[in-house]
Amino acid sequence: MYSLEDRKKAIELYLKYGRHASIVMRELGYPDYKSLIAWVKEYEETGTLRKNGL
Template identity: 50%
Template sequence: MYSYADRLRAVELYLKLGKRVKATIRHLGYPTKNALKSWYREYEPHLDVRVRSVARAPKYSEAGKQAALEHSLVLGRNQSCA
């Protein structure tokens, strides 16, 4: 993970160098081209990068987790190993 300052430094250098990805990466030694482009898209609307990452929605609901737990307790073992 790169810090807020690292990401901001990379985006500002990217702009200073005329949006040249390879030159920016060569100068800093980081990030990947896709990360730099992503940071720039994030920077563009607000002229700043996010301080923290955005939490995503959980993959499984609490009800689904509970149902899976109860199912495995009833069977007593993992069905894929049978």
């Protein structure tokens, strides 16, 4: 499970710097780019992230 801050950092890199999901996840040492895509989708749809995410 990733902390809220970990997920925010990944989303920020993805959105702000136009990084490819797999590159962001590899740079941060996270195993699955699909998680990032889900976090970004949640953030874009709701404007926030759940405290207890993937």
